[in-house]
Amino acid sequence: xxxxxxxxxxxxxxxxxxxxxxxxxxxxxxxxxxxxxxxxxxxxxxxxxxxxxxxxxxxxxxxxxxxxxxxxxxxxxxxxxxxxxxxxxxxxxxxxxxxxxxxxxxxxxxxxxxxxxxxxxxxxxxxxxxxxxxxxxxxxxxxxxxxxxxxxxxxxxxxxxxxxxxxxxxxxxxxxxxxxxxxxxxxxxxxxxxxxxxxxxxxxxxxxxxxxxxxxxxxxxxxxxxxxxxxxxxxxxxxxxxxxxxxxxxxxxxxxxxxxxxxxxxxxxxxxxxxxxxxxxxxxxxxxxxxxxxxxxxxxxxxxxxxxxxxxxxxxxxxxxxxxxxxxxxxxxxxxxxxxxxxxxxxxxxxxxxxxxxxxxxxxxxxxxxxxxxxxxxxxxxxxxxxxxxxxxxxxxxxxxxxxxxxxxxxxxxxxxx
Amino acid sequence: xxxxxxxxxxxxxxxxxxxxxxxxxxxxxxxxxxxxxxxxxxxxxxxxxxxxxxxxxxxxxxxxxxxxxxxxxxxxxxxxxxxxxxxxxxxxxxxxxxxxxxxxxxxxxxxxxxxxxxxxxxxxxxxxxxxxxxxxxxxxxxxxxxxxxxxxxxxxxxxxxxxxxxxxxxxxxxxxxxxxxxxxxxxxxxxxxxxxxxxxxxxxxxxxxxxxxxxxxxxxxxxxxxxxxxxxxxxxxxxxxxxxxxxxxxxxxxxxxxxxxxxxx
Numbered sequence: 074x075x076x077x078x079x080x081x082x083x084x085x086x087x088x089x090x091x092x093x094x095x096x097x098x099x100x101x102x103x104x105x106x107x108x109x110x111x112x113x114x115x116x117x118x119x120x121x122x123x124x125x126x127x128x129x130x131x132x133x134x135x136x137x138x139x140x141x142x143x144x145x146x147x148x149x150x151x152x153x154x155x156x157x158x159x160x161x162x163x164x165x166x167x168x169x170x171x172x173x174x175x176x177x178x179x180x181x182x183x184x185x186x187x188x189x190x191x192x193x194x195x196x197x198x199x200x201x202x203x204x205x206x207x208x209x210x211x212x213x214x215x216x217x218x219x220x221x222x223x224x225x226x227x228x229x230x231x232x233x234x235x236x237x238x239x240x241x242x243x244x245x246x247x248x249x250x251x252x253x254x255x256x257x258x259x260x261x262x263x264x265x266x267x268x269x270x271x272x273x274x275x276x277x278x279x280x281x282x283x284x285x286x287x288x289x290x291x292x293x294x295x296x297x298x299x300x301x302x303x304x305x306x307x308x309x310x311x312x313x314x315x316x317x318x319x320x321x322x323x324x325x326x327x328x329x330x331x332x333x334x335x336x337x338x339x340x341x342x343x344x345x346x347x348x349x350x351x352x353x354x355x356x357x358x359x360x361x362x363x364x365x366x367x368x369x370x371x372x373x374x375x376x377x378x379x380x381x382x383x384x385x386x387x388x389x390x391x392x393x394x395x396x397x398x399x400x401x402x403x404x405x406x407x408x409x410x411x412x413x414x415x416x417x418x419x420x421x422x423x424x425x426x427x428x429x430x431x432x433x434x435x436x437x438x439x440x441x442x443x444x445x446x447x448x449x450x451x452x453x454x455x456x457x458x459x460x461x462x463x464x465x466x467x468x469x470x471x472x473x474x475x476x477x478x479x480x481x482x483x484x485x486x487x488x489x490x491x
Numbered sequence: 492x493x494x495x496x497x498x499x500x501x502x503x504x505x506x507x508x509x510x511x512x513x514x515x516x517x518x519x520x521x522x523x524x525x526x527x528x529x530x531x532x533x534x535x536x537x538x539x540x541x542x543x544x545x546x547x548x549x550x551x552x553x554x555x556x557x558x559x560x561x562x563x564x565x566x567x568x569x570x571x572x573x574x575x576x577x578x579x580x581x582x583x584x585x586x587x588x589x590x591x592x593x594x595x596x597x598x599x600x601x602x603x604x605x606x607x608x609x610x611x612x613x614x615x616x617x618x619x620x621x622x623x624x625x626x627x628x629x630x631x632x633x634x635x636x637x638x639x640x641x642x643x644x645x646x647x648x649x650x651x652x653x654x655x656x657x658x659x660x661x662x663x664x665x666x667x668x669x670x671x672x673x674x675x676x677x678x679x680x681x682x683x684x685x686x687x688x689x690x691x692x693x694x695x696x697x698x699x700x701x702x703x704x705x706x707x708x709x710x711x712x713x714x715x716x717x718x719x720x721x722x723x724x725x726x727x728x729x730x731x732x733x734x735x736x737x738x739x740x741x742x743x744x745x746x747x748x749x750x751x752x753x754x755x756x
Binding site: 116117118143145146149150151152153154155156157158159161162163165166173174175176186215218222 | 516517518519522523525586625626629630631632633634635636637638639640670685707708709710733734735736737740741
């Protein structure tokens with residue numbers, strides 16, 4: 074019993090000591106020793122009262138501040154501008170401002186990062202009376218935020234560099250400009266998938282290999298990104314070299330096929346190649362296709378028809394077949410080459426498809442430019458301007474009338490066998 | 492897009508009155524004029540707007556190239572004037588909008604009757620004998636301040652801050668966008684504002700001008716207001732007994748009285 078009595082007494086003492094401490098924790102010590110700096114300022118910012126915590130945080134003596142300095146005077150110059158352009162207006166307009174990050178210049182000149190909350194008390198007539206401000210030491214938090222900002226900027230920089238690299242790489246996969254071909258209209262459009270931050274796998278090329286002889290190639294390497302782009306560049310330049318060496322497009326495709334097989338890559342490719350020979354106001358086109366959508370031929374008044382025969386995918390199987398088909402192009406005739414990003418363009422569950430393409434071709438036969446741009450525009454609109462795959466279109470057209478005979482190379486030999 | 496939509500133009504007062512076009516400064520939006528502009532609705536056609544990127548302007552219209560200099564903002568002012576067919580305009584600019592007004596009036600002087608510049612500065616950075624009040628490093632520090640503060644100002648937070656009922660001063664018409672700008676735009680606008688040098692443009696503005704200068708402005712000190720007044724061919728200065736950079740908020744009566752004496756006189 075004695076022991077219990079002792080315990081009860083000491084318990085009472087503890088409670089008494091606690092209440093005594095609470096009584097000593099009067100309004101003044103609650104204010105002076107609050108766990109945040111506390112300032113009262115006149116509406117013009119002049120400091121009229123500051124608690125001990127604020128003085129300890131900043132190293133100022135009370136007499137340095139009271140009636141002598143304004144809150145804004147204690148801020149870094151950058152913070153002062155922020156105070157005047159954001160903080161003070163918000164306080165005036167909204168009556169309070171919360172969580173504002175500033176830097177106080179301490180008495181010893183060092184900077185103290187702080188987070189600040191303020192309220193503006195107004196008189197009954199609306200006139201501002203006093204601004205009360207709580208100041209929290211935010212040194213460590215600010216360091217952490219700086220690291221976050223650094224990381225954010227690094228991420229943004231990396232993204233920008235990746236985008237620039239993708240665009241630079243992309244530019245190597247298509248000619249910088251469509252060449253002028255005497256006696257033939259030619260136009261091309263290209264739109265990479267998505268927002269253009271990744272290199273696409275589509276390519277096309279248009280180049281001259283002799284007097285009145287031109288090659289148009291279009292292709293699609295499976296996949297995207299830098300690795301696909303390397304193969305795309307390889308494909309484009311292999312077709313260039315092979316087109317010079319071999320007369321038949323099928324031979325060029327076969328060369329590309331062999332090169333891809335020897336290349337240590339899983340990537341394969343589709344391509345369509347057109348060798349064009351000029352004769353007066355007419356052209357002969359020799360077409361070969363490897364795993365690629367067949368080009369479309371549209372003649373005056375008629376619907377678009379495919380030309381050429383389907384051949385093997387390039388770079389997959391060892392046993393391949395490529396064919397050459399010769400087509401005579403009269404004035405007014407047009408040929409459209411495209412990648413599967415056109416016909417396989419998606420909108421919901423539906424594909425753009427051959428039918429829509431045929432309509433777009435039929436509706437834009439007026440010029441090569443109208444064809445290339447009209448088809449691309451229609452496909453992109455179908456996909457709400459957010460294509461999931463690259464879209465490439467090359468269109469050529471033999472002009473009607475006197476323009477057709479301009480710049481014709483006389484007696485250019487056909488020389489192409491099928 | 493029409494400038495009146497792009498710049499969230501709001502009109503009040505007399506439609507047949509002389510136009511008074513109020514342009515806000517760096518930091519906030521057209522609400523900066525809410526204690527001053529209504530004082531002129533009795534006689535004037537009062538027009539307020541938000542610079543692109545501020546307030547409820549169309550941020551999508553922010554073109555970094557167009558707004559890489561104050562000339563782009565001056566173009567907007569002139570476009571608003573043309574669209575609303577404002578002539579004989581009293582232009583009232585605050586802070587950076589004073590120099591925007593200088594450029595607009597320099598370009599189309601015939602459109603402006605009078606100019607009022609509240610807390611103007613043609614150059615914030617000290618240079619030789621010229622005192623602007625800041626060093627180049629200070630401006631970098633300001634950009635840091637902007638970054639620090641936007642950390643907590645995500646888009647998602649704005650409505651929460653707005654919805655606080657214990658702020659009677661926050662009028663219903665005031666939006667969450669007040670003093671809140673897209674961080675990227677704010678940085679760019681801060682650069683344009685605080686790195687521009689328009690001292691050479693002042694001499695070409697002959698429109699009668701009133702400079703309103705606070706006695707104690709941490710951003711545009713009295714010497715700068717005096718510099719502007721002296722450099723403008725046809726300007727006078729009125730010193731307001733006010734502290735800070737925004738007398739339109741802290742001393743709206745004095746500000747409106749001084750503008751009133753100038754434009755009604």
